[in-house]
Amino acid sequence: MCGIVGFIGEGNVPRVILDGLAKLEYRGYDSAGLYLLSQQGQGYLFKEKGRIADLEKAVNHTLDSGIGIGHTRWATHGSATRENAHPHQSNSGRYTLVHNGVIENYLDLKTTYLSQVDLKSETDTEIIVALIAHFSEQGLSTKEAFKKVLDLIEGSYAIGLIDQEDPELLYAAKKKSPLLVGVGEGFNVIVSDAMATIELTSKYIEIHDGELLMIRSDQVTIEDSTGKTVQRSAYIADLDASDLDKGTYPHYMLKEMDEQAAVVRKNILSYQSQAGEFEIEAELLAKIHQADRLYILACGTSYHAGLVGKVIIEELAKIPVEVHLSSEFAYHQPLLSQHPFFIFISQSGETADSRQALVKVNELNLPSLTITNVKGSTLSRESDFTLLLNAGPEIAVASTKAYTAQLTVLAILADVLAENHDFSMAHELSMVSQAIERVFAQKEELNSWVQMGLNEVSHAFYVGRYLDYLVAMEAALKLKEISYIHTEAFASGELKHGTIALIEEGTPVIALITDEVTALNTRSNLEEVKARGAKTFVIASDSLAKEGDFTLPQVHPLLTPIVSVVACQLLAYLATVARGLDVDKPRNLAKSVTVE
Template sequence: MCGIVGMIGQVNTKEILLKGLEKLEYRGYDSAGLAFVNDGVQVHKEVGRIAALREVVPADADGTVGIGHTRWATHGVPSVPNAHPHQSASARFTLVHNGVIENDEQLKAELNVDLLSDTDTEVIVQMIEKNFNETGDVAEAFRQTLRVLHGSYALALIDAENPEVLYVAKNKSPLLVGLGDGTFNVVASDAMAMLQVTDQFIELHDGEMIILTRDSVMIQDLDGNVQEREAYTAEIDASDIEKGTYAHYMLKEMDEQPAVIRNIVQQYQNEAGDITLDQSVRDLVLGRDRVYIIGCGTSYHAGLIGKQLIEQIAGIPTEVHISSEFGYNMPLLTEKPLFLFLSQSGETADSRAVLVEAKKLGHPALTITNVPGSTLSREANATLLLHAGPEIAVASTKAYTAQIAVLAVLAFDLAQPKG
């Protein structure tokens, strides 16, 4: 799961982007890179850790607009040529990309350039230049390219001829715009990457593109219609994403588990001291004839315990499914199912694919997640938050414990109306 950071408007872009990439290391990666506009576009890439990238970025490299990326290889082996950012043939356009483009081979056949990498990403940036050569309009060339991409993407694009603008888009991959103080704006895959400079973020929806300047954010759909959206405050304490005196995040997060359980009890406790949920959540679940728990990895395993809790305590039949399998092979559903999505981040792509299908069928959805405002939270009918605080370690500890605790709260609450 790759990571993207970007910034426009500040003179100390390099260090902010490098620190932002370090905050995204938890997502896993095999290489990293940065690009700045400063007397042309400077691109610096390296295989391995962010520390290795730091060593190859010159001390005087900087600019008022820049993008950065951590890559986890999908198309092509980990290497400097395959690392992001990628540039168009003329080097006018520079792009970073999260996700997977499913029709890259078909698009490649339309290009008349020699590709320098094995990636689907380079195909995107070459297609943008091809469309620009035909239209003469960067925004339109970007929009035309987005229309033909099949798959998932989060994109940030620099135009060397106009460093006053950063072009951004997303579809099925997480990406946020962070608001500065009127002199800069940022983009990031995760709010944690840019808490160092802002806690104000705008959610981006699938199929949108953003024209970002140092003091403005224009969100458009792919027909060019402007979309209005308010910012939200990221409810994350910057100190929560630091290791403090711990040697690594996993040990820190293991030690936080008792505090997380206490916080969950407090959050779901009424004035009388009883564990209870909002009536809207209870109404959403009661009357359903079966609960389908959907999750990946750790969340799937938490769901297996949730099945036992919901069936034994609340008496509601429950199934647990791996979201990547369920999305391609949905079983016969009961007449009144409820879909319950488990996700620490709330951005799990496979789970969201199932949510989209469930909504098409008219079935209600409940999300249990750690991140308010995340995609799975925003698009479900209701959300129960884990209240676990940021989890950085790849191996989940406190979020797993929190998922089981909130599932227990749900099961207990659903049992009350049944006596």
């Protein structure tokens, strides 16, 4: 969830780290800090509660330094205070450390080794740096002390460590939490996400779990858990620095919604063969065809995409599919079929709950596929196969283009798995991309709904049936997570089985109607809530729309979720803007959930 940027070498160290942290703001944080060390061994620590802008004001930019580490913290152990902000230091000030993740046994370690040590924060992170100092005082070298601590701690971590007595060396290690090494001319960096320093370098080295790194300005040494040196080449990060800029858009979310049509087209081209048919790795297809059931595991928005993907795959490929929340599956595994195949969906490829589930799947030696936006991410590396979303960087916390990309790739996968059907998926997805553009162009019509009172309410409902109900779940999440309007989704037929008791005068009920079979049923359900005072709104496909509805362009019935969700995203965005809230960085939320 948090962000790490470390730098060693030639350059403006505080500027590089602060700019890098700013690019990681999307990950979510409530405090930030920076440590700088000069070549003469003079250290400077700056920490602030609040935004990076507050930290920026506190930092002395004239200080001479050749190494530094910075961090944005999202509170887990201990509240959001300056004392709990990273970096943390040993009592002597010799060691300074930043950490992402959760140390599960930190209380046991504190009792066993640090009962006489005066700790200054409430965090689990301070335990790590205090332990390194403790073992160093017993005669171990910094490297030996760091390695011993890594062997003792349980949980997840991405760590950057500086020893004040060695200003030419930056230490790093990871387990479960993301961390990369960026390789430059005369400098090297460590980052939670390549986008933090993509303007400096496009060359990055993956760090695997359990490895210990010693990084100098001109050298990167990697050792595995046994102390053996590992040789690993850098890869070129497929990022464009211009993708990280809002351009003329007021918010990243609006920019990313506007990019959705292009993302659909990009996936069409990416997965199309020269013959115009969709094509996926033969070995992957063979493994799926050997399965008697597919299991989709995901969290949040990706879980909602999986629910839609289940319908599309079952309808076209006739393969049974189950969809599970990764956080539930990881610890309470359901009864599996004889020949299961697992599909993990994650925008970042670093989702901790999904990674924990994948560990269990790998222990059972079962085949798996990750659908993700990030090449080389943990889930991608540790599963057998990967399909990329080709969505480009998504900065806004509320996912939009990653969700539509997930649905697009799932539809392409279903198309390739299907033995036969009477339409061209490539053509239908092309129609979807055009439909998205038309919906986006109609946003002022949705803004009128907001002005009719949607921005002033505390509660709202989304309803629908079949695929519309599944989209309603994602629509409700979008509205609640950025506008803070408490919003729930229900299968519209379930309203009268209890939920209708919550309808009061003026309660907004937004219906999605794209399914011809159940359209009249949903209309009837709307009449029921309207009779009890609800203010109703309808988003409907062109062939099913009535006067007053927001009309969606007609697309293939199985692909309507990729279009209808765009209207819902826009509605959430417009309601949030009207309420004067931070669209891109909603409170208490992080973009990449890298702790369980």
